[in-house]
Amino acid sequence: MGRVFVAGSVNMDVVATADRHPRVGETVAGRQVLYFPGGKGANQAVAASRLGARTTLIGRLGKDSFGAELKAFLGDQGIDLGYLVETAEAHSGTAIITVAEADNTIVVGPGANGLVGPDDVEVVPLLKGDVAVSQFEIPLPSIVAFFRRARAAGAVTVLNPAPARKMPDELLALVDILVLNETELGFLAGAELSDDDEAGKIIDVARKLQAREDQTICVTLGRRGVLALAGREEIAVAGRAVKALDTTGAGDCFVGALAAQLAEGAALRTALAFANAAASISVQRMGAGPSMPTAAEVAAVL
Helix, strand or coil, X not given: CCCEEEECCCEEEEEXXXXXXXXXXXXXXXXXXXXXXXXXXXXXXXXXXXXXXXEEEEEEEECCHHHHHHHHHHHHCCCEEEEEEEECCCCCEEEEEEEECCEEEEEEECHHHHXXXXXXXXXXXXXXXXXXXXXXXXXXXXXHHHHHHHHHHCCEEEEECCCCXXXXXXXXXXXXXXXXXXXXXXXXXXXXXXCCCCHHHHHHHHHHHCCCCCCEEEEECHHHEEEEEECCEEEEEECCCXXXXXXXXXXXHHHXXXXXXXXXXXXXXXXXXXXXXXXXXXXXXXXXXXXXXXXHHHHHHC
């Protein structure tokens, strides 16, 4: 059984809830302010660990009160923190999130996450059968170094290119499984996509983005489910009807669950269905990191 290594961001999410989102220049009355451990890297690591994978998180924290709280929370999840570095050079990553009508807006101050360098990721003891996961909340050169190390070791590389930004061809070529939503897919492929596009159009755009014939591109579609182009095979997983409370960590839950399944040796179709179910549970709870389900909870809805 393989392990999951996540190189990514660790943030404190400061969440304000309201009846609706403010317009530009407007102030609205909020309901409450909540503090949740988050950051895409941390969220994905928490999801993988809670679902039973041996998980290591590689990243950076500030030497501040948020950093201390985040480290304590992550340790409680059973995550190996031996490669999580505390630094006095920057504050811990912080995300300011507004949640209204089950949707969210997010502004991220990267802080210490921006200091994650190639030296942080190149020493990780990856082996064949492991899964290496990253996202776009740490510097791209560090992700390239991490995935080079992973592919040299025979590990599977999983990239969640969010928040969306252009990536070098060198990085895309190192990715075995690309996990993104339709907005991110459209941005990276230079195509116009909308929420109501048919599966055929989404797959066609994914095909244009493929860097290698054996690369998998997985497109998460929220309540509509998941589409994947695995080499030349097309896979569809139906959405699950649930009442969403907070969608902040849904994509991260999906990525962490997918990584956990792949580390166990699950087939891609099985792993996608499992990850889809896990994400459907996470959106029914507030917060990102704390909303991640256990394997028993996912098994109960499959």
